[in-house]
Amino acid sequence: MEQTRFVSAANISERLAQPPALAISTVIFALRPSADSGRATLWLPLVRRIREPFQDQWALPGGPLTQADSLLDAAGRNLHDTTGLAPSYLEQLYAFGGLHRSPSQRVVSIVYWAMVQSTEAELARESENVKWFRADGLQTLAFDHNEIVDYALWRLRNKMAYGSIAHHLLGEKFTLAQVRGVYEAVLNRSVDPANFRRQLKQTAHIEPTDEFLQGGKHRPPRLYRYSGDPAAEHDGGQPNPQPNPQPSE
Template sequence: MGEGAIELAVSTVIFALQPEAGTGRPSIRVPLVRRTRAPFEGGWALPGGWADAREGLAASARRTLAETTGLEPAYLEQLYTLGAVDRSPTGRVVSVVYWALVRAEEAEAVPEGENVAWFPAEELPQLAFDHARIVEYALWRLRTKMEYSRIAHALLGETFTISELRRVHEAVRGVVLDPANFRRHVESSPALVPTGERLTGGAHRPPRLYRYDTEVRLADNGPLDDTEESR
C-alpha cells in the first residue's frame, strides 16, 4: 500500500443458533476464519476481504463470505464503518462491516476445520485487529433489534411453533421468558399468522405452526418485558 493511501475492506459478523452440547439448548454462535498471512497470521478473525471496485459493498460482503465460509445468508445488513487510523498495523484500512443471520441447517453445512470454526458469541478466542469490538457491537445490535422486529424469522424455518420462537428470543437476549406472557405478546402481532397446520411427531398434542406475513408493516408495540430471570 502506498504512503497515504486508504484501502477499503468488508467484514461480516454471522450469527446462527446452534444447540449446546449436552443440553441441546440453542445458543448464539459466530464463525471465524484463521488468518493465513501477516498481520496476526494464524489468529482468528471475522470473514471478510478487500472490497472490489467493480461491485457494490454488499456484493463484496457476500462474495467474501462465500469465499471464506461458503455461506450465502438471506439476511445481510450493513452495521458500521470503522476507520481509525491505527486499526491496522500495515496501513490505513477502512472496513465496512455487515452482520448476517443464517439458520441452523445452513450453519451445519459449513465444514469446520483448521481454518474455519464456529464459536459461542460470548466465548470468542482472541481476535485480530478490532474484530472483538465489532462482534460486541453486532451482538448488541442483534439483541436490540430482536425486541421490535421479525428478525427471528431469519433464524427459524418458514414455519415454526410459538415455543421455537420463544427459544430464539431467549437465546439471543440471554433471558428466560414467561411462556404465557410471550405467547400473548406475539399472538397480538398482525405479522404472525397461523398456518392451520400442526407440528407432527411429538408424543403429546402437536403444537400449532405459524409463519410471518412479510407484507405486514410492524408497529413498535414495545419490547418483551416479561423476563423471569437473567441467565
C-alpha cells in the first residue's frame, strides 16, 4: 500500500513538472433557419471526440499546436480538416488555461472565432462525427467548451453595435429585415421592426444601394451594403475588463 502511494505521488509530481500542452480551438457562428419556427438562429459546428478524454462527447473543432504552424495557420487548418470551412477572417478570442480543463494533462487552448455566411455553412462537411448545433441550449460539451461558447456569444452580443456584423453573416448586400433577423438571432429575442429600421438607417457605414431584392410576393425591399472596413472593427481578441461569464484563467 505504501509503495502504491509512493508511485502515485511520484506520478502526480512528474505530471505537475511537465509544461502545459498547447491546443487550438475554433468557434464558428452561422445563421441557419430554425426547424420549429423557420426564423434565423445561430448555429455552430461541433466534432464528436473519438478518443479519451471525453470520448463520444461533442467538442469545438481544434487540435494540438504543432511546431510547424503559427496560431492562425493551426486554427485555419484544423477547422478546414474537420468541417471544410475556410473563413476569410479568423479572430483570436481568448486563451483558456484552467488547471482542470483536461483530466490527463494541463492544456492551454488558444481559441479563435469567426462568422460565416449561410451559403458557406451549407457547404460545410457533415458526418457522423461532425454536425451543426444551435448555439443556445447546447448539451454538455467536452472539456470547458460550454464556457468557451458562452464567452464567444457574450462577445458577439457586445459587438452588435458594429455595423459589420451584417456583412459577416449576410454577405455584401442585404435588406434591413435581414439585418434585423441577424440581431434577433444573436440576441435570441424579438426586436421592434419600426424602431430597429429607424436606428439602423442612422448607423454609420450602412448605405442604401440602387438594387432591390427580387423574388418576393410584395414590393421588393431595397438592398443595403456595409461600407466600412470589417477587419478594422475587430478588437484583436482582447477580453473586456468585465466579461460575463468570466473565462477560465
